[in-house]
Amino acid sequence: MxxxxxxxxxxxxxxxxxxxxxxxxxxxxxxxxxxxxxxxxxxxxxxxxxxxxxxxxxxxxxxxxxxxxxxxxxxxxxxxxxxxxxxxKPNLAPGLTKLVRADNLARELGMRALHVKDDSGNPTHSFKDRVVAIALEAARTFGFTTLSCSSTGNLAGAVGAAAARAGLRACVFIPTGLEPGKVVMAAVYGGQLIAIDGSYDDVNRFCSELIGDPAGEGWGFVNVNLRPYYAEGSKTLAYEIAEQLDWRLPDQLVIPIASGSQLTKVDKGLRELIALGLVEEKPYKIFGAQATGCSPVATAYKAGREVIQPVKPDTIAKSLAIGNPADAPYVLDIARRTGGAVEDVSDPEIVDAIKLLARTEGIFAETAGGVTLGVLRKLLAAGTLDPDAETVVLNTGDGLKTLDAVGAGVTATIKPSLDAFLEAGLVR
Amino acid sequence: MxxxxxxxxxxxxxxxxxxxxxxxxxxxxxxxxxxxxxxxxxxxxxxxxxxxxxxxxxxxxxxxxxxxxxxxxxxxxxxxxxxxxxxxKPNLAPGLTKLVRADNLARELGMRALHVKDDSGNPTHSFKDRVVAIALEAARTFGFTTLSCSSTGNLAGAVGAAAARAGLRACVFIPTGLEPGKVVMAAVYGGQLIAIDGSYDDVNRFCSELIGDPAGEGWGFVNVNLRPYYAEGSKTLAYEIAEQLDWRLPDQLVIPIASGSQLTKVDKGLRELIALGLVEEKPYKIFGAQATGCSPVATAYKAGREVIQPVKPDTIAKSLAIGNPADAPYVLDIARRTGGAVEDVSDPEIVDAIKLLARTEGIFAETAGGVTLGVLRKLLAAGTLDPDAETVVLNTGDGLKTLDAVGAGVTATIKPSLDAFLEAGLVR
Structure with a gap:
């Protein structure tokens, strides 16, 4: 191949x-x-x-x-x-997830107009269903019989589910050490799930090797040999946001960075809408968000560099733990061109942001959603993000897949009696 | 009160x-x-x-x-x-979940037309968002400031999220021993989450006690003092199924039984649609599904009895583990009146059905979804359910909340090299 x-x-x-x-x-x-x-x-x-x-x-x-x-x-x-x-054709029909007007959250942050684009509503509860749906269609066209990928978890589940419904075989590759929710979800659809003893970047290198080998013949790797098609799926986030705002562009968008492809394609989608006259042309700023434990793009942005230094990821935001993001140069360019920025937040800030979003809007985000909201807060505090400008923050995944990160649990355990309840002093 | x-x-x-x-x-x-x-x-x-x-x-x-x-x-x-x-008003806007045409599954089961109503697409990934949304509105009208419930898990999350978004306090009660996904999800929204050392039926009794006590003043228990409103939310399943079938009723529906309220209200909704002329009148059969480890209604149905004998639940289908279902007499009546049945399946049959649905349609159901599909299979095999009649099976929850039940995991763990992959003999 x-x-x-x-x-x-x-x-x-x-x-x-x-x-x-x-x-x-x-x-x-x-x-x-x-x-x-x-x-x-x-x-x-x-x-x-x-x-x-x-x-x-x-x-x-x-x-x-x-x-x-x-x-x-x-x-x-x-x-x-x-x-x-x-x-x-048989597919999971993802997308058209809710754009939630987040008034409680906006009030708490001192913002005027804030929306959460909540992709936990997709069939396998992450934005990956969007990109896989496009790659699946390309795989069918090219006659591939096995759908494959390297994944930090969400993609594995999305590929497994899409292949099952389409009647293709699935063989997906993940690094060891992923969250149980992601592992079980990737396995339950009946395809092969192979853990690679290493980081995501090791998995990615392995897949590039496999694709050049006869063993990979007939395999569509959604994020390798089908990547040009796959990546286009992220444009639908831009289309939906604009349509859900009654065909208006927001002023500011905060988007997570893993490979950087999503951010790049959201920008492409927004520019297409303008070029086609589907929305009125206006400036918008794109802000990229990383976890501090895997922040090569934020580091390069702050240093004014155009190329990144790959890192070895160490963060609870495992879905963003790509140490050598392929689209980093484009992300840096977009952040600078649109007047945005790239920022990173620590693991405790990620957890705080997950809890803030849950408490104010009833949305349980995965760690990547904690990263975007955490970065939004940080940029607000720094004065980089305008609190009066209409803003969209992306939640690209589901808290149920990163349960351990949150550390929430029962307030108390009591015997089944009113006396026990009253004695526990839990009544407010 | x-x-x-x-x-x-x-x-x-x-x-x-x-x-x-x-x-x-x-x-x-x-x-x-x-x-x-x-x-x-x-x-x-x-x-x-x-x-x-x-x-x-x-x-x-x-x-x-x-x-x-x-x-x-x-x-x-x-x-x-x-x-x-x-x-x-601030709410989670649940519903309009997918009605998935399940052709792969139908083929495997030898059926002509099968649909899965997939309520894992709701905001907190179970049908409970529907009933809570109605109860929340009633709570607002009655001036309640705390939203509460007894829950087998899904309801706790739905109440927590809805209260957060609406700006009410939440205090929810669950039995000990629930799945981590349900516990964390119930806790993350910031309300109080109290575990009661006992079964769901113990929790329910406790809540009835609390509601009559001054400590429960100002509390809206969605499934106790707001129950008449709450229960009506399940009618929306009937409305959506009919609308998604282009305003046609299916011939057969398979619905899980916990309290029995959902099944009862789906029937009510279907009858309303007929009475209002929104669909053409035609016969439909309603089949109730329980786990064998908590099957008081199925037992009474098979024995030709009109009242149930309460049981102590022991099943992986914890969201259906109600040993003394309040609406049992109505469920029995509906199953008999419509020409349906009530059946139960064992825990291994539940797991098999979860995997079957995942493998054929890319839908990852929680244990309750395994119960309905397992019962559908069993009734098909017994000739009770007509394979040629248009059928809707409900998946009321999400596999991510009952991970441990499934026991799916990686096929193999290998070193990051092509040789390791080829040596492992994983290539098909």
Whole structure:
């Protein structure tokens, strides 16, 4: 299997011609040198080894056509590398999660207008269902029979579930030491779940090795050889936020950084909406959030550097524990270009933020959600984030998957009698 | 606080006159003797101690008015004891969860048309968000400042989250020995979480005691003194199923039994839809599902009895572990009247069914979902359930809350090298 693109190997058409299998997508394009390739299962430029991304020729997408679509990410099929009939094929139909107007939280933080985009409402309770749904469709088109990935946990569950429903085999790779919720959820769908004795970055390297080996033949690695398609799924967060704000862009967005792909693609989605006239053009600021225990991008941002120094992660925010994030340069560029920032918070700050969100809005976020809200607080305190500007903070996962991080439990255990209750002094 | 209804104590109007606070609801009515009471925080008839339920005078509800409503249970506000503006008040906006067309599962079971109503998509990932949302609104109307409940786990989380978002205090009671996912989720929202050393039935008795004590003054127990309102929330499952089937009733429904209230109210909802002309009248069969380790209703059903013998629960399906289900007589009546049945499955059958659903449809159910699917299989095998009739099976909760029941884990742990992977013989 080709790792870099070769014009002859990809057989799905010539660059620049739309294929019904990929809807409005017309080519893969190198982010670094701009070289274009036909739409194939490739992810790196053969000229410069830069990452490939999907290029489009959009047509006929209006607010009305979107509103008439399914109640899932497939309402945006006309903006994604998927066929028009994608919703009819077996898939988990993720997306259209709640954008919660967080007035209690805003009041506590002294903000004017704050929304939580709560992706714990997705089928496997993380934003990964979005990206996997797009990769699954590409896998079907390319004839792959096994769906695979390297994962910090959430992706493993999303791939397992999507493959089960689509009738594909799943074989997913995770680092050892993940949370029980993520491990069981990744295993329950019946695919193979392989723990790799090492960090996520080790798992990632292993997968790149496997993909070049005959043993990986016929395998669609959603975040490796299907990555250009997969990554586009994060654009749907931008589309949904804008549509849920009645086709308006927020002023500020706070987005977690793992590989950095999500942040990069949310920005791409917002720019597409402006270019297509679906929203009025206006400035917006994008803020990136990391855990201090894995903050190579925040470190580079603060030092004014354009490249990051890889780190060995040590944080409770395991879903963000990628020490060498592939999209770091783009994240740094977006934060700087939009007037945002990249910041990090400590593990105790993450837990505090999880509890704050639960207490004020009844939303139980996973550690990654604690990272974004923690960073929002920190940036507010520093005056970097404007409390009067309309802000969206992302919760990309579910607290049920990171139970141990929170340390919440019963107030008291008592005998089943009124006397015992009254004696315990619990009445307020 | 009055436990039974007294006409003088309830001050919200005379029976039969609509109050804006309760929308189309006009009175409480005794299920046993028919005596009517004004809408108040009462739950038992002072004449015969029978349970009270909400009586309505519906008007102006059409398919079109529902379709124009919010994307939550509040689209059915005109059929619930809530004010017309209920959606505008801080709440979790539950409901409109997916009705998944389960073709893979149907194929494996030899069925023609099977759907899974997947309530793991609710904000706290169980159907309890529906009932709590209605109870919360009643609590606000009655001026209660603390939201409380006895819970087998899911309800505790739903009450905690709803109270947090609404700005009420929460104090919830659970039996000891619940799953960690349920305990942490119930605690994280910041309310008091009291474990009672005993069974759920002990917790329930304790709460009835507390409600009559001055210490419980100002407390709304969602499933005790607010129970008539709370229980109505389950009707929304019936409404959604019918609407998601394009305003058609299914032929068969498989519903879990804890207190039996959910099954009873789904039937009530279906009958309302017929009476209002929102669906065409047709016969439907309702099947009740219990775990063998807590199957008093199934036992009574099989013995042809009309009253149950309370049991001491011993099952992994803790959310259904109610040994003395309050609505048992109504469940038995509905199963017999509609031509359904009540059946039970063992713990291993529950786990098998959880894995079957995950493997075929990518849905990770909690143990209660394993109970309904397990019972469906058993009834199919017995010829009691028609494989050719359109069937809906309920998944009322989330597998992430009952992780230990499943026992799924990694296939293998290997060193991060291709050689280690190939040597492990994992390639298929």
């Amino acid at each position: 080709a790792i870099t693109a070769t014009h002859s190997a990809a057989e799905t058409g010539t660059p620049g011609s739309a294929s019904p299998s990929f809807g409005p997508a017309v080519a893969l394009s190198c982010r670094e040198c701009g070289e274009r390739y036909p739409l194939g299962p490739v992810f790196a430029c053969e000229q410069c080894f830069g990452p490939l991304e999907v290029a489009y020729e959009f047509s006929g997408v209006t607010r009305e056509s979107i509103a008439a679509g399914p109640r899932s990410i497939w309402r945006y099929a006309g903006l994604l590398p998927v066929p028009a009939d994608v919703a009819a | 009055a436990i039974t209804a007294t006409h003088s104590a309830a001050e919200t109007g005379t029976p039969g006159s609509a109050s804006p606070s309760f929308g189309p609801a006009v009175a409480l009515s005794c299920r046993e003797c028919g005596e009517r009471y004004p809408l108040g925080p009462v739950f038992a008839c002072e004449q015969c101690f029978g349970p009270l339920e909400v009586a309505y005078e519906f008007s102006g509800v059409t398919r079109e008015s529902i379709a124009a409503g919010p994307r939550s249970i509040w689209r059915y506000a005109g059929l619930l004891p809530v004010p017309a503006d209920v959606a505008a």
